[in-house]
Amino acid sequence: MKDYDLNDIVEMKKAHPCGTNRWKIIRMGMDIKIECTGCGHIVMLPRREFERKMKKILEKAN
Incomplete structure (x- = not known):
């Protein structure tokens, strides 16, 4: 189910x-680190938890 990549929104x-x-x-690795585009807060989640909590990909990286 890996359809997201580094620098995707x-x-x-x-x-x-x-x-x-x-x-x-x-x-990206065993854990996935994401940064809030509003305030810059950084959160690190295990890959399984990230995949469960992600709703959709808004923008793909170039």
Whole structure:
């Protein structure tokens, strides 16, 4: 189910407390690190949890 890649902008099921629901993937491996595009907060999630919480891909990286 890997259809996302580094630097993609994704939408998660729950919005961030800052009000934005756009996250940029900044690191991939066993864990996936995402950065909020609104406030810059960085969150690291295990890959399985990330795949469960991701809603859709908004923008693909070039």
